[in-house]
Amino acid sequence: MEWLGNLAGGFETAVTLHNILLCFTGVLLGTAIGVLPGVGPLVTIAILLPLTYSLEPTSALIMLAGIYYGAQYGGSTTAILVNLPGESGSVVTCIDGNAMARNGRAGSALAIAALGSFFAGTVGTLMIAGFSPYLSKIALSFGPTDYFSLMVLGLIAAIVLASGGLLKAFGMILTGVLLGCVGTDLTTGTARYTFGSFQLIDGLDFTALAMGLFAFGDIVANAGKTHDRKMVKGKVRDLWPNKEEFKEAWPAVLRGTALGSVLGLLPGGGATLSSFASYSIEKKLSKTPERFGKGAPAGVAAPESANNAGAQSAFIPMLTLGLPSNGVMAMMIGAMMIHNIVPGPEVMTRNADLFWGLVASMWIGNLLLVIINLPLIGIWVRLLRLPYSYLFPSILVFSMVGLYSIDNSTAPIIMAAGFGLLGYLFNRLGCEPAPLLLGFILGPMMEVYMRRALLLSKGDATVFFTHPLSLALLTTAMVLLISVLSPVIRRKREEVFVED
Template identity: 65%
Template sequence: MDLLSNLSLGFETAFTLQNLAYCFIGCVLGTLIGVLPGLGPIATIAMLLPATYALPPIAALIMLAGIYYGAQYGGSTTAILINIPGESSSVVTAIDGYQMARNGRAGVALFTAGMGSFFAGCVATLVLAAFAAPLSELAFKFGPAEYFSLMVLGLIGAVVLASGSLIKAIAMIVLGLLLGLVGTDVNSGTSRYAFDVPQLTDGLGFVAVAMGMFGFAEIMLNLEQKEARETFLKKVTNLWPSKADFKRMIAPILRGTLLGSILGILPGGGAALASFGAYSLEKKVSKYSAEFGKGAIEGVAAPESANNAAAQTSFIPLLTLGIPPNAVMALMVGAMTIHNIQPGPQVMTSNPALFWGLIASMWIGNLMLIILNLPMIGVWVKLLTIPYRHLYPAILVFCCIGVYSVNNTTFDIYLTAGFGIIGYLFNKLQCEAPPLLLGFVLGPMMEENFRRALLLSRGDFTVFVTRPLSAGLLITALILVALVSVPAFKKTREEAFVED
């Protein structure tokens, strides 16, 4: 009964005209910044943070939250239509979503992404409402050793993301890890692999790397292959999924929602890791694994569900412990501090209207987003009919604006162009970019948690196997390595992913 009375208070708070208006503004802004490559929720919330001074605390947080989970919806649009992920969490969606668009099924892919996002967002918000307090205790059990082991497991699982050679997949992950080392050492403060270039002391930006490897590289490949471009522009046959499509998307949406809800709670997890993990899991369990990378609807349903579920449940450690699990939540802490609200367990008791009003606004926001996005499917699909000679300059301009807006430096644009050439060459060598990007994202976090675990254990390496949760994660990783090494499994995998 407490839950029902709390939700009643939440909806009463969220259903005021002012809060509904700011929820709508946040959802629209989130969708727009998700569609625009490079301009992510971090940059947008950071820019809008000063503007929240004049707003009531509840309205400000509702708007900023709408921007965050709205961006997860919008990020899939460009990933599916032109193979440019609007968000880091949409990188995986581009693998199969873009191939569906090339096969004339862009409408189906966008509908699948929208429905998966809506269902996952609603379920994850329910999880947030019902299990916020008990689920937050899970985060307490994760120390540096556990986080390191979790990331090792994630990287080993990422090998499955590559549909080609295992050796190439491992090489790309290692290269991603090495790229993640560029910048300033957290402990000593010394510059590493910056080669006396001042702009590299802060490390390589994810936006520049992802935009180059996916956006610029794809443009070069399309300009090179006129025949492929004609295939891409083939008539879109249908905008709505068939009964068979609905049957195939149900299980991946459920699995993606479950995995995303769990990973969203863990600091360092978040939407990007959830989408990678969901795709990897789906590739293992799906009976259509041979279609992955060629336009499998499961490859859109699972990661889109996972990243939206993770976006919602990442509020659990923020609201219950005051611990921001990712950069966006760190900005939310800043927004709460501006309004003299101390994030943590006391928010539930000292300001229940804010706590439950924010949760209720997420349900309303998800409904607004699905109403906004589904009617727009036809409009987005019209992009495919624009001649590519007119489309690619606009794509380049938006990419450059997005990349420049992160740090306001032209160096990032040159960096993106460089990674575009590298991405083009990797494509020619049949080396896939997603494993590299996952290694690049997880590398710095792995290093930080590895060194922290050793500092706390006074240099004792056995800390990774003496802690039960860490040991369990490493054992799971070893089982995956053993499975991949089994000749029968390896042969089956190669047959499944053989190129047509």
């Protein structure tokens, strides 16, 4: 039970006035921006990432984690009140959440989503605290070959689980890997793909890449659109479920939490998959499946709990293995690297205060969301009524100020503008940019581990297949790829992601 003592120490780090204020600021800002339809956690973190540059690493990650939870919570608010998912995990919530709102039970739907998310977040926090130490010890025994194969598995899983076509997902992963090669070769010291530019010697700036692809790309894609937001009429009342709704919701919360905690570990979008899967399971288990789609409380409780549990458990491979399971976790790894923290199993030993402080702050952040957001529903409703043409100029200015503050230079702004056009192009082509971010993060790491493995084996490439763990990981990756290429599974996969 050593982890309980470590968790108590984490609360000592997290429960300081400075860190609580930063966590509060994170969840509030995250909700305020995440509540806007179509923005979501990735864009929100990309916009607000520069705010953390001047902070200590622990405080910066606590704030970023708060932004993540807040943006996810905002996504469910938008799904229920406007029938527009703030992010992919909230797509299923639209079905029964908005139906409940149209039936005059918007307050109850919001409360069910908030309480289910809080319970799932609590379980997810305990999972991270309980399982991470053991997984970290296992990871310390990994060699270069094992880490290379683990990165390959992560990228293959990202291709398999990304929304859209497989070929497009593969293209985005490959593009990210190539972009990660820009800069100085760490082994030979030679410049690669810099085209003589001094600005590219250190590689592409992660913040400029993320903000350009997600924030600027989203602005360009949506600036000319007229969003038809069918708001729920009247005031949101009765911010608490009645006895019947609570009785129907709590078993769904338990099942959704259990499913999301497991599926959230999968690389490539387990949180999204868990919300779809939990909704399907609840509909099959229900004695009145005909109520689903017409305002069933279980149809809100299950996907929101599963989505939040999956989002929490996604931190486990990110913190212990340095393997991002989705775009948001890739963003968190980028933030850690900005603060000179190498993600992986040594985080728990070299940065114990950071690790356990971040874990403890997750529970605090989820609690703050419940406490502050339900009373602020009226504010979020008014914010949703603002036309996007009023909002995007302020978001654009705020983003450029943050980019300029990186090194007091216009270079990151120019770089982000270029990636913004690229993000818009990807949007028009129907390509999801999140796999690109995974490739950008994992690509250089794969190269380092591959070179180390080949140096130790004196150039013998069969070393990746003679090490048992490496062989098992590569075999799993191959099975995943072959299975998803089968016509039946590919058709099912397209049906699942059609609403994304």
